[in-house]
Amino acid sequence: MAAQLIDEDPALAHQHALSASRRAGRIAIVRETLAITAYATGDYALALRELRTYRRISGKDDQIALMVDSERGVGRPDRALELGRSVDRSTLPTEVRVELAIAMSGARLDLGDAERALLELDIPELDPDRAFEWSPALFAARAAVLEELGRDEEAGRWRERAEVAADVIDAASGIGDLETVYVDEITEEAGDEDFESENVDEPDDLDDLDDSLDADADADADADADLDADDATAEQPSVADEVAEILADVGIDDDDPEDDTDGTDEREGSDR
Numbered sequence: 001m002a003a004q005l006i007d008e009d010p011a012l013a014h015q016h017a018l019s020a021s022r023r024a025g026r027i028a029i030v031r032e033t034l035a036i037t038a039y040a041t042g043d044y045a046l047a048l049r050e051l052r053t054y055r056r057i058s059g060k061d062d063q064i065a066l067m068v069d070s071e072r073g074v075g076r077p078d079r080a081l082e083l084g085r086s087v088d089r090s091t092l093p094t095e096v097r098v099e100l101a102i103a104m105s106g107a108r109l110d111l112g113d114a115e116r117a118l119l120e121l122d123i124p125e126l127d128p129d130r131a132f133e134w135s136p137a138l139f140a141a142r143a144a145v146l147e148e149l150g151r152d153e154e155a156g157r158w159r160e161r162a163e164v165a166a167d168v169i170d171a172a173s174g175i176g177d178l179e180t181v182y183v184d185e186i187t188e189e190a191g192d193e194d195f196e197s198e199n200v201d202e203p204d205d206l207d208d209l210d211d212s213l214d215a216d217a218d219a220d221a222d223a224d225a226d227l228d229a230d231d232a233t234a235e236q237p238s239v240a241d242e243v244a245e246i247l248a249d250v251g252i253d254d255d256d257p258e259d260d261t262d263g264t265d266e267r268e269g270s271d272r
Helices: 010-023 028-040 044-058 064-073 077-085 094-110 114-120 135-148 152-173 183-235 239-250 257-271
Strands: none
Touching: 010 028, 028 044, 028 064, 044 064, 064 077, 064 094, 077 094, 094 114, 094 135, 114 135, 135 152
16 A cells, blocks of 8 residues: 555555554565655655664665665765765666665765766766666756756756656556556456457357257257167068968968868858
8 A cells, every 4th residue: 555655645655654564563675665655755764764674674775775865854965975885886786776876966966066966977877878767867867966067058958868768768668657557457457358358259159169069969869860760660560460470370371371261161160
């Protein structure tokens, strides 16, 4: 919740972070989140305290730039510069190194030393011909220092570069307004559309399959009926065959008509 609210409502995000810290104060990411929300609300002293705790628990320097800025926030730019110089920048991720350079430059400006503030920004990542995720902030920071030095024309060019870099990054991401559109939502929406389209087609496919199976079953039934009829016709005896079989059982040969006549006369004579 703190992550979702930090941009639109930092105070409410801070309340969520405070609630989390009361329940899980020994977890590094909880203290880090509390520090970030405190910084967003302008409570730099709390942010600095929580960042120190986060650093001690995690053993990481990935929030060193925010620590430097928090020292600036409580009015100690000298301490901010000392803190920034205490870390080995070569061990930091590129984006952290850039953020630290910007924070150190700001501390130099706080001390009124614009020339050194400009030197703090002379880092390999300052490439005006290529845009990375850190480029807009870095270009804008250089423009601000150049304005302090009265070099407005150069400042204007760097500010324009910052705007172009931001536009290029937004276009490359394919997202546009990152404050209102999130990647999990697009993925989910695209997945739903695919799922719905499959569901639309699926019943027709199943109906076709059912029709095909029904047709096959009917054809099989018809074939079985034909076979049964053929078998019945082939095995069904005629009436003459049945009579012959009965006569044969009683010892009468149906093929000899004289036997039937003689038998009849003998029976009639005996009756008379």
